[in-house]
Amino acid sequence: MSKTMAEKVLSKKSGTDVFAGDLIIAPVDLVFAHDGTMPLAIQQMGSGLSKQSVFDPNRVVGVCDHASPSPSEKVSNVHSFMRKFAVENNLQFFENGDGICHQIVVERFAAPWKVIIGADSHTCTHGALGAFATGMGSTDVAAIMVYGKTWLKVPESFKVEITGQLPEHVHSKDVILHVIGEITADGATYMSMEFLGDAVDRMSLASRLTMCNMAIEAGAKAGMCQADEKAREFLESHGRGKEYAPLAPDKGATYADEITVEAEKIEPMVAFPHKVDNVAPVTQFEDVELDQVCVGTCTNGRIEDLRVAAQILKGKRTAEGTRLVVYPASRGVLLQAIKEGIIETFLQAGASIGAPGCGFCIGRTVALGDGEVALSTQNRNFKGRMGNDNAEIYLCSPATAAASTITGHITDPRGA
Amino acid sequence: MDKIKGTVLRVFAKDVNTDEIISGKYKYDELDIKKLAFHTFEAIDSKFYEDAKKVKNPILIASENFGCGSSREQAPWVIKACNVSCIVADSFARIFYRNGFNIGLPLVECKDISKNVSQGDELEIDFSAGIIKNLTKNETYKFKPIPEFMQKLLDAGGLMPYLLKNNGFGE
Numbered sequence: 001m002s003k004t005m006a007e008k009v010l011s012k013k014s015g016t017d018v019f020a021g022d023l024i025i026a027p028v029d030l031v032f033a034h035d036g037t038m039p040l041a042i043q044q045m046g047s048g049l050s051k052q053s054v055f056d057p058n059r060v061v062g063v064c065d066h067a068s069p070s071p072s073e074k075v076s077n078v079h080s081f082m083r084k085f086a087v088e089n090n091l092q093f094f095e096n097g098d099g100i101c102h103q104i105v106v107e108r109f110a111a112p113w114k115v116i117i118g119a120d121s122h123t124c125t126h127g128a129l130g131a132f133a134t135g136m137g138s139t140d141v142a143a144i145m146v147y148g149k150t151w152l153k154v155p156e157s158f159k160v161e162i163t164g165q166l167p168e169h170v171h172s173k174d175v176i177l178h179v180i181g182e183i184t185a186d187g188a189t190y191m192s193m194e195f196l197g198d199a200v201d202r203m204s205l206a207s208r209l210t211m212c213n214m215a216i217e218a219g220a221k222a223g224m225c226q227a228d229e230k231a232r233e234f235l236e237s238h239g240r241g242k243e244y245a246p247l248a249p250d251k252g253a254t255y256a257d258e259i260t261v262e263a264e265k266i267e268p269m270v271a272f273p274h275k276v277d278n279v280a281p282v283t284q285f286e287d288v289e290l291d292q293v294c295v296g297t298c299t300n301g302r303i304e305d306l307r308v309a310a311q312i313l314k315g316k317r318t319a320e321g322t323r324l325v326v327y328p329a330s331r332g333v334l335l336q337a338i339k340e341g342i343i344e345t346f347l348q349a350g351a352s353i354g355a356p357g358c359g360f361c362i363g364r365t366v367a368l369g370d371g372e373v374a375l376s377t378q379n380r381n382f383k384g385r386m387g388n389d390n391a392e393i394y395l396c397s398p399a400t401a402a403a404s405t406i407t408g409h410i411t412d413p414r415g416a
Numbered sequence: 417m418d419k420i421k422g423t424v425l426r427v428f429a430k431d432v433n434t435d436e437i438i439s440g441k442y443k444y445d446e447l448d449i450k451k452l453a454f455h456t457f458e459a460i461d462s463k464f465y466e467d468a469k470k471v472k473n474p475i476l477i478a479s480e481n482f483g484c485g486s487s488r489e490q491a492p493w494v495i496k497a498c499n500v501s502c503i504v505a506d507s508f509a510r511i512f513y514r515n516g517f518n519i520g521l522p523l524v525e526c527k528d529i530s531k532n533v534s535q536g537d538e539l540e541i542d543f544s545a546g547i548i549k550n551l552t553k554n555e556t557y558k559f560k561p562i563p564e565f566m567q568k569l570l571d572a573g574g575l576m577p578y579l580l581k582n583n584g585f586g587e
């Protein structure tokens with residue numbers, strides 16, 4: 001019987017032919033957690049299993065990224081707790097300033113056909129490389145850290161077919177916002193969203209990562225793209241060409257639902273407060289004045305994203321009364337941005353540059369004031385997300401963010 | 417786990433997210449769930465923590481997609497720490513649903529429950545039969561019984577006790 005990408009990966013992993021709805025115990029190739037979730041997982045290991053050792057230190061990754069560099073005594077103590085565990089277990093441990101867990105995993109560990117579990121909902125990001133990757137809670141992750149296995153229900157799949165050519169200044173972020181607006185925040189609940197079509201084939205890996213990253217915002221368990229030449233090139237450029245293996249769905253695979261997107265028709269999109277599925281074209285929000293514009297996060301903090309923003313900002317300045325904050329997604333991204341003169345462009349435009357990490361995304365190291373309005377390239381605009389229940393968050397692509405920085409209000413990048 | 421009898425403490429709307437259940441701004445500071453529980457639903461329902469103490473076996477009712485957003489397990493933990501005995505929703509977000517069973521907090525998906533039940537109603541939930549009795553309104557609602565594996569997790573009190581009992585995932 002024909003299989004979807006999720007069914008193929010999980011069949012191979014479990015060693016049996018499995019289909020949507022089957023419950024399996026699967027070996028896990030990589031498990032990771034961050035400073036917001038790993039401490040609880042460590043506590044769970046200790047109190048629940050009376051074990052403080054991991055199944056394989058090479059397959060367990062810990063990252064201090066969410067509140068990094070540590071903004072307070074309390075956070076520093078939490079980091080110390082996590083660091084001590086990492087040292088004792090000889091984990092793959094990444095420090096304050098190394099970057100966001102997902103970017104680190106993409107650059108160093110993710111590969112086609114792997115099962116990757118992270119104690120973070122945006123773990124679905126890694127499906128862009130043809131992995132089956134999903135977010136779980138700390139208890140699940142504690143169990144995986146000890147046993148190297150987890151229980152999984154093989155998900156149904158939601159096919160997202162994207163055809164044609166994206167217009168200039170329209171990016172994969174606009175496509176995924178459009179899709180979430182169409183199918184809503186629970187439109188793909190428990191499913192694997194599989195992104196297919198010639199437009200996806202042409203997309204860079206960075207663009208695919210952005211879409212898979214936001215699959216969870218439609219309730220999905222995983223987001224997946226085919227592992228093709230683009231995936232191979234990406235792995236090669238990160239010195240991991242050997243980890244490449246092609247992956248595509250079988251012809252005639254069964255999808256529980258599907259949507260077709262004509263790329264030509266997509267406009268720059270914005271999600272307005274306080275839900276990700278509140279989506280409309282940017283042109284409907286051009287009178288929204290901005291206190292802060294934020295570029296970065298695991299959704300859009302890669303070098304490709306910074307390039308897009310810097311190209312629009314080159315030689316320009318942020319509008320008076322609007323602050324620009326830029327957080328590169330990893331140390332590697334920051335280094336590359338420095339080499340390409342992108343950081344110089346941002347600084348000259350008036351930006352503050354943060355240490356690679358989650359930064360503004362959850363308001364842990366940069367928070368909004370009462371009544372303030374922010375436009376961000378991140379994936380969530382929930383009330384209180386950026387550290388203030390009385391602030392408003394709009395979501396957009398790096399191009400829209402850059403164009404809006406210059407004017408001080410939400411702005412269509414197609415005019416920039 | 418067979419039956420729970422309790423009182424409906426709240427009926428929540430659609431898409432309650434984990435930031436609303438417990439704000440991300442607290443979870444990096446505090447590892448003690450009891451202290452963290454003080455902030456449960458703070459952003460959308462400032463009286464929740466206090467009111468939860470006044471009711472015996474509080475039950476939460478919600479519309480669709482309850483617990484959407486981040487994977488933070490602190491969300492079901494703080495709700496459990498407020499003594500909530502069960503959450504019944506039209507539907508749950510995936511990670512929240514899984515986390516609930518892993519920590520031994522029973523969750524029931526029952527279509528239209530949020531339209532049928534009111535705050536203060538007395539409910540009796542029979543997990544194996546898949547029946548909710550509304551003792552106040554004298555009504556009955558049916559739900560699809562919880563899958564066997566997840567029932568085992570609840571019986572054990574969560575994933576950790578289950579793994580201890582079975583010495584891992586078995587096979």
Ligand code: SF4
Pocket residue numbers: 066100101102120122297298299357358361362378379
């Ligand atoms: S950048 Fe934001 S969404 Fe991504 S892992 Fe960090 S906090 Fe989560």
